[in-house]
Amino acid sequence: MSAVETRVPVLEARGLVKRYGVVTALNGADFDLFPGEILALIGDNGAGKSTLIKALSGAIVPDEGEILLGGTVVHFRNPLEARHSGIETVYQDLALAPALDIAENLFLGRELRVRGIVGTLLRLADRPRMLAESRGHIADLKINIGSMKQAVETLSGGQRQGVAVARAAAFASRVVIMDEPTAALGVRESGMVLDLIREVRARGTPVVLISHNMPQVFDIADRLHIMRLGRRVATITPKSHTMTEAVALMTGAAASQGKGA
Amino acid sequence: MAFGTIVMTRFAVTYHLNPFLAIALGIGVCLAFGLLNGFLVAGLRLPPFIVTLGTLNIAFALTHITSNEETIANLPDPLVFFGNTFRFAGTTITYGSVLALALTLVAWFVLTKTIGGRHVYATGNNPDAARLAGVRTRRVLLGVYATAGLLYGIAALVLVGRTGVGDPQAGQSANLDSITAVVVGGTSLFGGRGSVLGTLVGTLIVGIFRNGLTLLGVAAIYQFLITGVLVILAVAVDQLSRRRQA
Numbered sequence: 001m002s003a004v005e006t007r008v009p010v011l012e013a014r015g016l017v018k019r020y021g022v023v024t025a026l027n028g029a030d031f032d033l034f035p036g037e038i039l040a041l042i043g044d045n046g047a048g049k050s051t052l053i054k055a056l057s058g059a060i061v062p063d064e065g066e067i068l069l070g071g072t073v074v075h076f077r078n079p080l081e082a083r084h085s086g087i088e089t090v091y092q093d094l095a096l097a098p099a100l101d102i103a104e105n106l107f108l109g110r111e112l113r114v115r116g117i118v119g120t121l122l123r124l125a126d127r128p129r130m131l132a133e134s135r136g137h138i139a140d141l142k143i144n145i146g147s148m149k150q151a152v153e154t155l156s157g158g159q160r161q162g163v164a165v166a167r168a169a170a171f172a173s174r175v176v177i178m179d180e181p182t183a184a185l186g187v188r189e190s191g192m193v194l195d196l197i198r199e200v201r202a203r204g205t206p207v208v209l210i211s212h213n214m215p216q217v218f219d220i221a222d223r224l225h226i227m228r229l230g231r232r233v234a235t236i237t238p239k240s241h242t243m244t245e246a247v248a249l250m251t252g253a254a255a256s257q258g259k260g261a
Numbered sequence: 262m263a264f265g266t267i268v269m270t271r272f273a274v275t276y277h278l279n280p281f282l283a284i285a286l287g288i289g290v291c292l293a294f295g296l297l298n299g300f301l302v303a304g305l306r307l308p309p310f311i312v313t314l315g316t317l318n319i320a321f322a323l324t325h326i327t328s329n330e331e332t333i334a335n336l337p338d339p340l341v342f343f344g345n346t347f348r349f350a351g352t353t354i355t356y357g358s359v360l361a362l363a364l365t366l367v368a369w370f371v372l373t374k375t376i377g378g379r380h381v382y383a384t385g386n387n388p389d390a391a392r393l394a395g396v397r398t399r400r401v402l403l404g405v406y407a408t409a410g411l412l413y414g415i416a417a418l419v420l421v422g423r424t425g426v427g428d429p430q431a432g433q434s435a436n437l438d439s440i441t442a443v444v445v446g447g448t449s450l451f452g453g454r455g456s457v458l459g460t461l462v463g464t465l466i467v468g469i470f471r472n473g474l475t476l477l478g479v480a481a482i483y484q485f486l487i488t489g490v491l492v493i494l495a496v497a498v499d500q501l502s503r504r505r506q507a
Binding site: 080089091095096097098099100104108109110111113122123125 | 375376377453
């Protein structure tokens with residue numbers, strides 16, 4: 001464990017505070033994510049998981065504290081800036097446009113342009129190139145979908161989430177963040193998405209995963225970041241603690257024993 | 262559209278403005294209405310239905326105020342150009358129809374081939390997803406409303422050409438007719454689905470339908486009634502088929 005701790009975190013947060021009126025969603029939260037790992041973010045409802053994720057992905061700006069990417073302080077004012085820095089987020093509610101096809105969804109917001117002056121002037125979409133590259137991205141993650149011209153609404157829930165994950169993985173140079181990627185899925189489809197997450201890690205991109213599903217988290221995560229009342233109460237591994245102990249930390253039944261206790 | 266016709270004919274006839282300037286002014290007024298719609302919907306995030314209903318009434322009132330309820334006649338040539346005809350393959354065709362077809366092609370090209378066009382579909386289909394993916398959805402909305410305004414202006418010019426006068430009563434059924442045409446052509450009122458080709462077919466269906474009713478001697482007021490029924494039917498078919506899919 002100590003060997004891991006000495007490495008420079010890919011993404012790090014120090015003392016984040018976020019208040020919404022009288023509610024303090026984040027109360028001095030720390031966070032770190034190391035290269036090549038799957039970090040699960042767990043905590044009870046209202047513990048601040050989502051707020052922390054939003055701060056890391058640029059969806060909100062924290063009131064206090066700092067975020068470091070690869071050791072450098074960054075200030076994301078919106079999700080686009082975070083994305084430009086290489087942080088991609090898969091949102092819980094499957095943020096895809098159902099009537100558009102897979103290739104269009106993969107490249108939504110960063111379409112490839114036809115090369116040359118005409119393409120630039122008319123902002124022509126380079127559909128053949130996008131179809132070809134989409135095929136590559138989908139195949140990279142071993143997702144089983146035949147045609148990139150299929151509308152997303154014709155896909156199963158698991159396949160759709162596959163497209164969302166593929167989009168994040170294809171464009172994330174530093175970090176992929178996933179907010180409850182299996183919440184809406186059945187058992188088999190969840191398994192498929194978990195395999196995808198492992199595949200993303202295998203390709204070298206660390207993953208932050210929010211989940212409520214304890215067995216799933218213990219199955220897939222390298223480390224668990226436990227939140228309670230707006231701050232990190234412990235960082236554990238599936239080997240160092242049992243599920244019961246993790247739940248006790250989440251609910252406050254067990255006192256915080258500090259990092260990696 | 263009616264307001265656009267009044268503006269361009271009033272300035273050209275009553276104030277003897279250069280006809281081309283008058284046309285530009287008429288189209289400009291329509292564009293301004295489109296931009297106003299866009300600003301209210303995309304900028305202030307007001308419900309589009311209410312905004313467009315409001316601006317429709319404003320334009321309707323302005324049309325009648327500025328026209329004094331009179332039909333403006335004796336138009337200079339450039340204003341009625343699109344009503345002129347030529348013979349092609351044994352039929353008489355107006356330049357207005359050619360313009361409409363050309364615009365249809367442009368619309369098809371922009372919507373299917375350009376990145377901006379695809380963003381229009383994405384924004385209509387799932388605005389949140391589009392925004393999170395980095396599409397500037399407000400700018401897309403504003404652009405769409407502004408383009409619509411520009412097209413009202415062009416429609417006004419073609420309408421003036423066809424009727425040869427600036428008529429404050431003009432195009433009163435165009436509103437429902439165009440909605441019917443678009444829905445019959447397969448466009449979803451919930452956004453993000455539809456095609457230019459479908460709209461062309463829908464327009465032809467509604468146009469031929471109306472023309473047929475007129476030729477049969479059906480009174481205008483009954484045509485309104487029938488169009489009203491038709492639009493509800495078209496929306497019902499759209500709804501029921503989507504519900505079955507879901």
